């Protein structure tokens with residue numbers, strides 16, 4: 055069920071839970087940007103910072119890593135693709151395929167970056183209530199007169215609300231089809247179609263039901279919203295995060311490419 | 313006092329099917345009404361007219377004297393609806409957020425929202441779950457969460473559409489207890505079901521629907537023997553000529 059996605063809010067009272075959402079959104083933006091360009095030295099610094107954050111908020115790291123196992127499979131693919139497709143000095147030669155030194159290096163770098171960015175996102179999502187994210191999105195969109203901020207914010211939070219539902223329905227549908235022997239069909243396109251069509255239909259149906267239920271509870275766009283207020287701690291955290299990012303770029307700039 | 317006055321309402325769906333057909337009814341404040349009928353007899357369609365989710369093609373519904381079409385928000389606040397599928401009613405990321413959804417839509421004060429949410433959660437015994445994620449609740453707890461979401465809007469009428477579907481025996485009892493205590497607190501209760509056994513002992517009035525019409529309307533003990541002609545199972549005790557005992561005993 056909802057356990058299927060590790061990306062959901064976990065109640066708590068840590069520093070990160072209390073942080074103003076707008077600041078947290080800025081943090082993920084700058085950290086992700088810095089992380090995308092980082093090399094090994096600065097990646098280690100960033101990893102160290104992130105792990106301290108994880109320890110400070112008593113994040114259940116073990117269970118999270120277990121839930122992220124599909125993501126690790128994805129990372130293995132990314133790594134393999136990089137390792138096999140980058141030209142350079144061959145390290146291992148196997149059945150005519152070269153695994154190059156540059157490819158290995160590149161693969162590790164890319165996977166490390168991706169992993170860190172996913173962890174940052176995970177920290178954000180699991181310490182922030184959906185209603186706060188919505189309020190923050192609204193706040194960031196309010197200076198733009200031509201974007202209906204409230205509507206965008208609602209749409210976004212509903213999409214997030216629907217992710218576990220879609221996962222659950224996908225699992226249920228695929229189990230039901232396996233129970234009726236769909237695995238005997240070897241054609242993956244056939245199987246995908248048989249899974250996708252009912253899944254899309256069911257998702258639309260539950261979206262429709264949700265819309266009716268929201269209407270029955272007087273849904274309007276003009277509603278009470280969470281007040282966002284920044285404290286001194288938020289500004290201090292912003293300062294620290296910016297320092298961290300400057301440090302990261304500095305490390306890379308001054309030639310420590312390894 | 314009549315809280316609901318339904319005058320000759322009919323509704324035809326866009327594909328031409330007749331959903332409900334000339335229904336006339338009045339429901340007094342504080343009544344406990346059970347609406348029964350086979351699948352597709354129009355129970356859900358009828359109930360959706362009570363809070364303006366559907367509007368009738370002809371006729372009108374008045375809530376405490378005011379037509380629904382005149383003030384739909386008021387209608388939805390007075391008539392709270394608990395749907396058949398509790399999963400698809402959940403809007404919030406946590407139990408607390410979900411219950412707060414309704415009062416927030418009514419643009420109430422922040423402290424008032426908070427007060428109402430904790431009151432509603434207390435009423436359904438879910439206070440301990442305020443920070444829990446709703447998907448992780450059991451079936452009976454989910455349905456009680458749906459009730460709390462409605463209670464936070466302070467309705468006078470509470471409509472339950474198939475409140476016992478997918479519930480086991482303890483879950484059914486939890487929900488039944490909830491319904492009973494809401495009725496005792498003065499709410500008008502409407503329950504649509506095709507399974508009379510579980511609720512009929514609590515009801516003051518029984519309506520039977522067939523093909524979009526109300527075909528029988530009266531005291532449960534007067535009409536319960538005739539319900540099988542309309543695709544509703546007569547409760548066992550009634551078949552055996554005994555008085556129907558509540559499921560709660």
Ligand SMILES: Nc1ncnc2c1ncn2[C@@H]1O[C@H](COP(=O)(O)OP(=O)(O)OP(=O)(O)O)[C@@H](O)[C@H]1O
Pocket residue numbers: 325326327329330331349350351352353354355356357358506
């Ligand atoms: N949107 C729609 N468009 C066309 N026909 C519909 C629509 N919704 C319901 N109907 C039809 O209206 C009739 C009454 O449906 P309704 O859902 O009110 O029955 P019900 O008594 O609630 O049944 P159940 O016990 O299965 O919940 C059914 O024949 C159904 O097929």
Ligand SMILES: [Mg+2]
Pocket residue numbers: 355356357396473
């Ligand atoms: Mg129905």
